Amino acid sequence: MLQYAAIVLLMLGLYGLLTQRNIIKIIISLNILEIGLNLFIVSVGFVDGGLAPIFTSVNNSSNLVFVDPLPQALVLTAIVIGVGTTALGLALAKNIYQKYGTFEIDEMGEE
Amino acid sequence: MSAILLIAIPLLAAFISILFKKASPYILLFVSFGSVIILGYLPLETITIGGFSAPYGINLVLDQYSLIALYVVDTLFFLIVAIACVKYKKISTVLLVALAGLNGILLTGDLFNLFVFIEVSGIAAYLITTTNKKPLATFNYLVAGTVGSSLYLLGLIILYAMFGTLNMADMSANIASSGLTTAVAFPFLLMFIGLGVEAKLLPFNSWAKGILAHSNKLTGPMIASVYAAAIGFVFGRLLTSVFVFSDKLGLILTIIVIATIVAGEAMAFASGKVREILLFSSIAQSGLVVLIFLQGFVGWGVFLIVANAAGKLILFMIANHASDELGTDEVKAFKGLFVNNKVIGLAFTVASLSAIGLPMFLGFVVKMNILGDLFATGDYLIPAVILITSIVEGIYFVRLLMKLWYKEDNLPVVQYEFVLKYVVVVLAVLIMLFGVYSAPVETTANDIDANTIVEGGNL
Amino acid sequence: MMTLISIVEIVISVLLVVLAFLAINSKSLIKSVMFLSSLSMLAVIGFVLMKAPDVAVTEAVIGSGLVTSLFVFTLLAVRKVGKKI
Amino acid sequence: MKNFLALVFTLFLGFMIITALSNNEAFPKYGEADVSTRVSQKYLDRSVNGNPGEIIFREATNLESGPANTVTAIVADYRSFDTLGEVTVLFISSLGVALLLGSTKQRRMELDFHPNFMLKVGSRALFGIILMTGIYISIHGHLTPGGGFPGGTMIASSMLLLYLADDEFRAKIKGFKILESAAGSAYVIIGLLGLLIGSYFLENLLNNGVLGYLFSAGMIPIIYVLIGLKVGSEISGVIDNFLTEESV
Numbered sequence: 001m002l003q004y005a006a007i008v009l010l011m012l013g014l015y016g017l018l019t020q021r022n023i024i025k026i027i028i029s030l031n032i033l034e035i036g037l038n039l040f041i042v043s044v045g046f047v048d049g050g051l052a053p054i055f056t057s058v059n060n061s062s063n064l065v066f067v068d069p070l071p072q073a074l075v076l077t078a079i080v081i082g083v084g085t086t087a088l089g090l091a092l093a094k095n096i097y098q099k100y101g102t103f104e105i106d107e108m109g110e111e
Numbered sequence: 112m113s114a115i116l117l118i119a120i121p122l123l124a125a126f127i128s129i130l131f132k133k134a135s136p137y138i139l140l141f142v143s144f145g146s147v148i149i150l151g152y153l154p155l156e157t158i159t160i161g162g163f164s165a166p167y168g169i170n171l172v173l174d175q176y177s178l179i180a181l182y183v184v185d186t187l188f189f190l191i192v193a194i195a196c197v198k199y200k201k202i203s204t205v206l207l208v209a210l211a212g213l214n215g216i217l218l219t220g221d222l223f224n225l226f227v228f229i230e231v232s233g234i235a236a237y238l239i240t241t242t243n244k245k246p247l248a249t250f251n252y253l254v255a256g257t258v259g260s261s262l263y264l265l266g267l268i269i270l271y272a273m274f275g276t277l278n279m280a281d282m283s284a285n286i287a288s289s290g291l292t293t294a295v296a297f298p299f300l301l302m303f304i305g306l307g308v309e310a311k312l313l314p315f316n317s318w319a320k321g322i323l324a325h326s327n328k329l330t331g332p333m334i335a336s337v338y339a340a341a342i343g344f345v346f347g348r349l350l351t352s353v354f355v356f357s358d359k360l361g362l363i364l365t366i367i368v369i370a371t372i373v374a375g376e377a378m379a380f381a382s383g384k385v386r387e388i389l390l391f392s393s394i395a396q397s398g399l400v401v402l403i404f405l406q407g408f409v410g411w412g413v414f415l416i417v418a419n420a421a422g423k424l425i426l427f428m429i430a431n432h433a434s435d436e437l438g439t440d441e442v443k444a445f446k447g448l449f450v451n452n453k454v455i456g457l458a459f460t461v462a463s464l465s466a467i468g469l470p471m472f473l474g475f476v477v478k479m480n481i482l483g484d485l486f487a488t489g490d491y492l493i494p495a496v497i498l499i500t501s502i503v504e505g506i507y508f509v510r511l512l513m514k515l516w517y518k519e520d521n522l523p524v525v526q527y528e529f530v531l532k533y534v535v536v537v538l539a540v541l542i543m544l545f546g547v548y549s550a551p552v553e554t555t556a557n558d559i560d561a562n563t564i565v566e567g568g569n570l
Numbered sequence: 571m572m573t574l575i576s577i578v579e580i581v582i583s584v585l586l587v588v589l590a591f592l593a594i595n596s597k598s599l600i601k602s603v604m605f606l607s608s609l610s611m612l613a614v615i616g617f618v619l620m621k622a623p624d625v626a627v628t629e630a631v632i633g634s635g636l637v638t639s640l641f642v643f644t645l646l647a648v649r650k651v652g653k654k655i
Numbered sequence: 656m657k658n659f660l661a662l663v664f665t666l667f668l669g670f671m672i673i674t675a676l677s678n679n680e681a682f683p684k685y686g687e688a689d690v691s692t693r694v695s696q697k698y699l700d701r702s703v704n705g706n707p708g709e710i711i712f713r714e715a716t717n718l719e720s721g722p723a724n725t726v727t728a729i730v731a732d733y734r735s736f737d738t739l740g741e742v743t744v745l746f747i748s749s750l751g752v753a754l755l756l757g758s759t760k761q762r763r764m765e766l767d768f769h770p771n772f773m774l775k776v777g778s779r780a781l782f783g784i785i786l787m788t789g790i791y792i793s794i795h796g797h798l799t800p801g802g803g804f805p806g807g808t809m810i811a812s813s814m815l816l817l818y819l820a821d822d823e824f825r826a827k828i829k830g831f832k833i834l835e836s837a838a839g840s841a842y843v844i845i846g847l848l849g850l851l852i853g854s855y856f857l858e859n860l861l862n863n864g865v866l867g868y869l870f871s872a873g874m875i876p877i878i879y880v881l882i883g884l885k886v887g888s889e890i891s892g893v894i895d896n897f898l899t900e901e902s903v
Contacts, residue, residue: 060712
């Protein structure tokens with residue numbers, strides 16, 4: 001069920017990118033797209049009834065059924081990359097605002 | 112002395128150079144020159160990282176294909192940096208990280224690692240294009256690049272869920288043994304679109320117009336020749352040695368790519384600005400590169416990238432320098448530019464004639480061999496497309512050249528500094544040398560064809 | 571039968587989609603930033619449901635903590651200069 | 656109207672993806688992923704280079720990869736080259752924000768809200784707690800969930816708290832730059848040491864000790880603390896750039 005929500009989130013992010021003309025809204029849609037993608041990546045590795053892939057004093061042996069740890073490691077990287085691009089996008093948005101005085105792309109007018 | 116130094120040393124230099132602001136341009140020059148020199152001493156081998164063997168750990172693949180790719184990308188990177196680093200001192204650390212990212216893209220043998228390095232060099236590219244002083248164009252490039260790499264990651268994760276591995280060699284073995292070519296079509300299409308955004312293929316290259324039409328001496332050559340070459344090599348590696356795709360999918364992709372070529376040529380023909388002509392012809396050429404790899408010709412695809420990258424560097428460097436000085440890039444303002452700087456004019460002419468594919472130049476050798484191989488496989492549609500586009504290219508390049516050489520009364524006064532002249536002339540001489548004496552080119556191309564296991568091609 | 575976990579999962583999925591739609595289509599920027607922040611918190615719960623504690627901690631700290639504050643700082647800097655947002 | 660059409664198109668695209676995935680027999684249904692056919696089964700059993708048999712918490716010694724948290728084992732040991740790339744991504748984006756927004760003379764942006772007494776005192780107290788949690792999570796990355804990245808961001812958010820508590824507060828950016836550069840180059844030098852002393856780049860040279868103890872997993876805690884410091888200083892730099900403006 002979460003996997004379907006992740007795909008719909010991905011598509012809503014794409015929808016936001018296609019329709020919104022506001023710089024901040026575009027960055028928000030980009031974030032929604034990335035959250036959806038991260039949820040989908042982790043959902044690919046989910047095993048029903050599996051345990052979190054950490055050895056603790058409770059689930060302490062390697063014979064237990066664990067969830068797939070590799071997609072979680074990939075998502076750690078994807079989240080940090082998403083933050084990197086969002087920080088850059090917002091810095092660009094501030095520059096654009098200083099130059100054009102607005103966030104709406106249509107009001108900027110391509111000079 | 113292992114290939115990992117090509118990535119570790121630029122990263123170490125980047126981390127250190129944020130402390131020594133004044134010395135960072137010289138660190139950049141030294142490291143990029145060093146990375147070209149190191150290439151001579153690297154044995155061709157697969158390097159595992161962290162001590163865990165291939166499908167479980169990450170490995171770097173240094174075979175003949177990636178050695179040539181590294182030579183091309185690193186040399187052109189050093190030439191651009193040598194010219195532009197004095198003016199753009201502020202972003203030398205960014206250029207160091209871009210060098211590490213590009214070397215990573217060409218070396219890595221792991222699909223997720225390729226995604227990370229595409230992001231590293233992509234973010235470095237966004238920062239390089241901020242020197243264009245066009246924040247909206249950089250913002251469009253950032254959004255397009257991020258969406259592209261997100262789609263690439265989506266396709267990669269679906270493939271991981273199906274085959275359980277992230278390593279390229281392991282993945283291609285699983286795909287070939289499983290024989291699910293129809294099921295692989297969808298994730299492969301996502302990855303193709305993801306990379307297509309970066310390679311300026313047709314439906315997703317709107318960002319390229321904003322970036323390259325207002326480019327300067329650094330962004331123009333960097334994005335149009337170095338980054339385009341790196342992405343071309345990635346396409347080569349993925350299309351030929353990883354993916355096996357069915358007839359139907361091969362046809363769809365060929366149609367997308369041919370549309371890119373035709374549209375690129377048409378827009379270049381119709382455009383009035385020098386940089387726009389070069390921009391659209393570089394879009395068409397990147398489409399041609401992908402087309403050649405789709406047909407499975409690895410060797411000649413590599414040399415098509417080499418010819419394009421060298422030619423594009425000369426064209427964009429000269430055009431951008433002139434438009435920086437004159438302020439506008441209308442063809443009318445450039446009239447008679449080469450009359451009083453003959454050397455630059457000669458180099459520009461050599462580069463554009465090689466792009467068209469006229470005899471005596473590297474472009475001709477590559478195009479003739481590709482057409483020969485295509486005819487051998489009994490395929491007539493694609494050679495026809497290549498010939499028509501070469502003719503269209505010929506028309507608008509010659510028209511441009513005539514204007515630039517035409518003797519005018521008020522000649523635009525543009526001063527080219529010595530380093531730029533020297534670099535451009537050396538490249539032009541190389542293009543002519545390999546055009547005339549093309550034996551080594553043919554042998555290496557057949558070598559690459561021989562020892563790259565061509566998994567791709569229509570099943 | 572509907573265990574507690576799968577009920578929570580369905581509720582989270584529906585909320586995720588509704589919040590994402592609201593975040594995109596809401597009029598004022600501050601509102602959509604708040605929706606984005608709550609969307610990221612729900613994603614944290616989703617990660618916990620999918621037995622991914624590492625990712626949940628990272629998403630919580632970075633996703634709803636850092637990203638929301640960066641958005642709010644940008645909007646504050648802009649509101650000081652320009653018209654209402 | 657255009658928005659509605661775009662919505663219909665994207666939802667249709669989503670439906671196409673869901674159907675394509677559901678009738679693709681190699682793609683496992685949600686929850687039925689078979690980990691044994693995947694690469695990650697060897698990560699769970701720590702048997703990439705040799706099968707150690709059953710691994711018991713606090714008893715297994717000298718495994719090929721020390722951390723008890725398998726995700727940390729993958730991120731920092733099996734695929735540590737990805738993490739090096741990721742640290743570069745954060746490095747380059749914080750450098751980019753400094754290039755885009757920073758300038759030589761910066762001063763705090765005057766916002767129309769001023770911290771009242773409660774915020775000033777409260778955040779002084781909270782600052783210590785959040786900083787300690789951040790350092791705790793970075794150090795215990797190999798045992799408990801979290802690690803270098805969330806730990807570093809928590810350290811940065813404790814700096815953020817100080818920014819909110821006081822209008823004139825400016826963190827020592829020069830100090831953060833030195834810390835960031837030192838931690839980053841230390842990480843690459845550890846990798847190069849692995850190449851010189853061991854035989855692989857980023858090889859884990861120290862022995863892994865007993866699974867589950869604080870001083871186990873060889874180099875991984877050191878690498879994660881370095882990443883935590885680096886991420887913390889970078890994100891504080893980003894926050895500083897977002898909260899200041901050019902002083903005229």
